[in-house]
Amino acid sequence: MSRQIPFSKRRLPTDKIFKISAMVAGSYVLVIIVLIVFQLSSESYPIWQREGLAFLTGSDWNAVEGRESFGAAPYILGTLVTASLAMIIGVPLSIGIAMFISQAPKYLSGPLSILIELLAAVPSIIYGLWGIFVFRQVMLDWVEYPLYEVFGDNVWIFSSAPFGLDIFSASVILAIMIIPTISAVSREIMIAVPQQQKEAAYMLGATKWEMFRLAVFPYAKTGLIGAAILGLGRAVGETMAVTMLIGNATGPSAFPQSLFQPGQTMSSIIANEFIEASPASLHLPALVGVGLILLLVAICINVVAHILVSRMLKVREGAINA
Amino acid sequence: MMSSSQKRAEYRLLFKQNVGGRLVVDKIMMGIVFGCVIAAVIPLGSILIEVFKNGISAISIEFLTQVPGAIGSGEGGIGPAIQGTLIIIGMSSMIGVPIGVMSGIFLAEFGDNRLGRTVRFFNDVFMEFPSIVLGIFAFLVIVLVLGHFSLWAGAFALSLIMFPIVARTTEESLKMVPMTYREAGIALGLKKWVITFRIVLSAAKSGMITGILLSVGRIGGETAPLIMTVLGSSQFFSGVDSPMDALPLRIWRMSLLPYDSAQMQGWGAALVLIIIILAINITVRYYFAKKSKKGNILSKLMGMRKK
Amino acid sequence: MDGKQDDIENIGDDHLDSEKKYKMIAENVSVFYDDVEAVKNVTMKFKERSVTSLIGPSGCGKTTFLRCLNRMHDMTKNARVQGRILLDGEDLYAKDKDPIYHRRKVGMVFQKPNPFPTMSIYDNVAAGLRLNGVKDRRILDEIVEDSLKMAYVWDEVKNNLKKPAIELSGGQQQRLCIARALAIQPEVLLMDEPASALDPIATQKIEETITELAREFTIIIVTHNMQQAVRVSDYTAFMYLGDLIEFNETKKIFTQPKNELTSKYVKGQFG
Numbered sequence: 081m082s083r084q085i086p087f088s089k090r091r092l093p094t095d096k097i098f099k100i101s102a103m104v105a106g107s108y109v110l111v112i113i114v115l116i117v118f119q120l121s122s123e124s125y126p127i128w129q130r131e132g133l134a135f136l137t138g139s140d141w142n143a144v145e146g147r148e149s150f151g152a153a154p155y156i157l158g159t160l161v162t163a164s165l166a167m168i169i170g171v172p173l174s175i176g177i178a179m180f181i182s183q184a185p186k187y188l189s190g191p192l193s194i195l196i197e198l199l200a201a202v203p204s205i206i207y208g209l210w211g212i213f214v215f216r217q218v219m220l221d222w223v224e225y226p227l228y229e230v231f232g233d234n235v236w237i238f239s240s241a242p243f244g245l246d247i248f249s250a251s252v253i254l255a256i257m258i259i260p261t262i263s264a265v266s267r268e269i270m271i272a273v274p275q276q277q278k279e280a281a282y283m284l285g286a287t288k289w290e291m292f293r294l295a296v297f298p299y300a301k302t303g304l305i306g307a308a309i310l311g312l313g314r315a316v317g318e319t320m321a322v323t324m325l326i327g328n329a330t331g332p333s334a335f336p337q338s339l340f341q342p343g344q345t346m347s348s349i350i351a352n353e354f355i356e357a358s359p360a361s362l363h364l365p366a367l368v369g370v371g372l373i374l375l376l377v378a379i380c381i382n383v384v385a386h387i388l389v390s391r392m393l394k395v396r397e398g399a400i401n402a
Numbered sequence: 403m404m405s406s407s408q409k410r411a412e413y414r415l416l417f418k419q420n421v422g423g424r425l426v427v428d429k430i431m432m433g434i435v436f437g438c439v440i441a442a443v444i445p446l447g448s449i450l451i452e453v454f455k456n457g458i459s460a461i462s463i464e465f466l467t468q469v470p471g472a473i474g475s476g477e478g479g480i481g482p483a484i485q486g487t488l489i490i491i492g493m494s495s496m497i498g499v500p501i502g503v504m505s506g507i508f509l510a511e512f513g514d515n516r517l518g519r520t521v522r523f524f525n526d527v528f529m530e531f532p533s534i535v536l537g538i539f540a541f542l543v544i545v546l547v548l549g550h551f552s553l554w555a556g557a558f559a560l561s562l563i564m565f566p567i568v569a570r571t572t573e574e575s576l577k578m579v580p581m582t583y584r585e586a587g588i589a590l591g592l593k594k595w596v597i598t599f600r601i602v603l604s605a606a607k608s609g610m611i612t613g614i615l616l617s618v619g620r621i622g623g624e625t626a627p628l629i630m631t632v633l634g635s636s637q638f639f640s641g642v643d644s645p646m647d648a649l650p651l652r653i654w655r656m657s658l659l660p661y662d663s664a665q666m667q668g669w670g671a672a673l674v675l676i677i678i679i680l681a682i683n684i685t686v687r688y689y690f691a692k693k694s695k696k697g698n699i700l701s702k703l704m705g706m707r708k709k
Numbered sequence: 710m711d712g713k714q715d716d717i718e719n720i721g722d723d724h725l726d727s728e729k730k731y732k733m734i735a736e737n738v739s740v741f742y743d744d745v746e747a748v749k750n751v752t753m754k755f756k757e758r759s760v761t762s763l764i765g766p767s768g769c770g771k772t773t774f775l776r777c778l779n780r781m782h783d784m785t786k787n788a789r790v791q792g793r794i795l796l797d798g799e800d801l802y803a804k805d806k807d808p809i810y811h812r813r814k815v816g817m818v819f820q821k822p823n824p825f826p827t828m829s830i831y832d833n834v835a836a837g838l839r840l841n842g843v844k845d846r847r848i849l850d851e852i853v854e855d856s857l858k859m860a861y862v863w864d865e866v867k868n869n870l871k872k873p874a875i876e877l878s879g880g881q882q883q884r885l886c887i888a889r890a891l892a893i894q895p896e897v898l899l900m901d902e903p904a905s906a907l908d909p910i911a912t913q914k915i916e917e918t919i920t921e922l923a924r925e926f927t928i929i930i931v932t933h934n935m936q937q938a939v940r941v942s943d944y945t946a947f948m949y950l951g952d953l954i955e956f957n958e959t960k961k962i963f964t965q966p967k968n969e970l971t972s973k974y975v976k977g978q979f980g
Contacts (some may be wrong), residue, residue, distance in 0.1 A: 106504070107709050109565075176439070179435045194804065199681065213657075287809055299827060320626055355629060380529060406925065417838075
């Protein structure tokens, strides 16, 4: 081995430099996360100083100079309501899709996975465009009016006359948008259930559905919950489509009272008002404060989701014969 | 033992003999499951059809190349928006790809320790950060400091979406390169960085390109972080220090205008955007169809994207 | 190999237990994975209340064949089965019959113990009963106890029936899986190398269990271990590269095999 590559003859500690620069690049993400939390905290400091905890519980939203007053409660609630509704609609659908794809023959499961993944590739803004010009009318005619006519007088969530740009429309479009995430992760998790488990169920004479109940769901429960929470994280952070469909109420009227009422989420109020907000006033710190709350909520949700999903995918084989 | 076999015959009589009912339940459940698939495919179909149907009438050479006309006039085009989207993608990649690739190298080659696990975990969590928060961050550290909206701020915000995706895909691709490649390099007496850059990275190229393309597809459609960074403009490129337009921003502005002609232009811009993004996705799939056996990684990567 | 078909036809006509009926008959069974023929035109008859061993080197198709007898290949996406398999004269692969009808008559024990990890010992055994609509707690208790006793694991678990099945040792898990299969009161029991993952003591227990169960069940067992085949089975079939080479009484296969390949294999000259 006398023919050495010239690089290795240099005396420079190149490998050390290489390793250190890789570590620096790797740590970049940690630095950025810390910086983001720090920046958002410090820039929103004035609003916490001014409103204190009332920023979380109040509902006034007034940017007029001299009468400034900010409370984020309606938007926090708006985010929680739309995201929960999206989960209620989206999770069962996604699990169903994952069930179908995980046991379909290859010639079906391949193309279907691609279609579902394309659903994820469509940008949020296009969901929004489709939402206001196509989906809104369909929702009004086929879902909201019928519900309003039947339940409007008795059930408060269906009261107020529907308009199409409201909490319900925003939630349904969110549900559509989180389907690809939840179904892709759920499918991975269902496939990770060992074949022997499925065979054990079939051996007992289980039908397909019974096999899912006996072998797949109990085994995959943690992972499926993780997948759903991952979807929740996305629903919480989703901005454009929601902004375009939720009707954008502000102040106390943005409190979700009926599903057919305009509302506002944390991300939509930021998208709507951020560039109008003057850095000199409290308006900008208020919006940054909303961003901070949104970020903390999203971090919590995603940390939980990742712990659950990775635990499930790690456990897979090792669970039996331990 | 005779009694035992009698007992078993008796047990059998206790079983529900009618299996048909269970099969019906099974059929119904599987029908519902199939219904779920249909329910998800319908919106996708509707979106694609509507965008093509409405967008195609707006498309013309003029529309693709001109600056926007007066509001509501229905004249002009989305030239600056297309240009802006391409420039922002290029600039974000300049920042995001090197950091992502190095970070992926760290995770794959030096990541089997506490720091590695921490980075991997937070990388995954960071990938799910609401993009609008990244926009706020870029606004605070660039726009507010420099005092004006700029392409740089937008590119920085989007690079934050990009690099974790690139990092993870790089890591996954590097891990798929067989150990023997590295051992061969060591046997030749090569330094680690030479082995990594010359041998391992070139073996992992296709996976990394896929990751980069996926992240490009993702940031190409991002809107929220651009609102507070590049702002939007109706002029062609005039420097990385000034505001710029982008397709998603243009779609947003157009769709909010009360004029039919503006809305048609919005659809036209949406068609251009969706063609760019579908083209990227299809390229990725085609690329992968050739390099088979990596379907698993692909689905993992696909699962990482959002919005 | 010319005499192969004759050997098979002869079995059961001229030797012990000739009064027993055939429980299961496989006729011209072939299995394909995509285009690869893993089992080639195998015909075998299994007597009731007997133990049949399938032996042969790895990849000879014995497990593949065993799985046909319970239609386990239905779930393998690229597998295709040809031929007929009759259980008490009824074709398992008849088009209008869902496999769940006869899967309750044909229990199966797999190579690796596969209890449902989230369920208790009790629930594992009761799972099949609940599927079949047995809800009465007293009956469930009785059958669970009975099945665990038949699988010779009752004494070890009777005080911890609520314990997760996953906490049992490998051998106990495997016997639990036997109990789970027995609980649905099958008539035929298929076992795919049930002792391969176990230590010698657990193996001995499983073998004792098999011998006991043979008084009531038709048992077909795939094994790598020739001593095991000698110890537990009445009949032995030797398979090689997807072909059924020889099928006869165990004693004859091991003492006076008719085929040269069989002879070499049982003497340990290849495999």
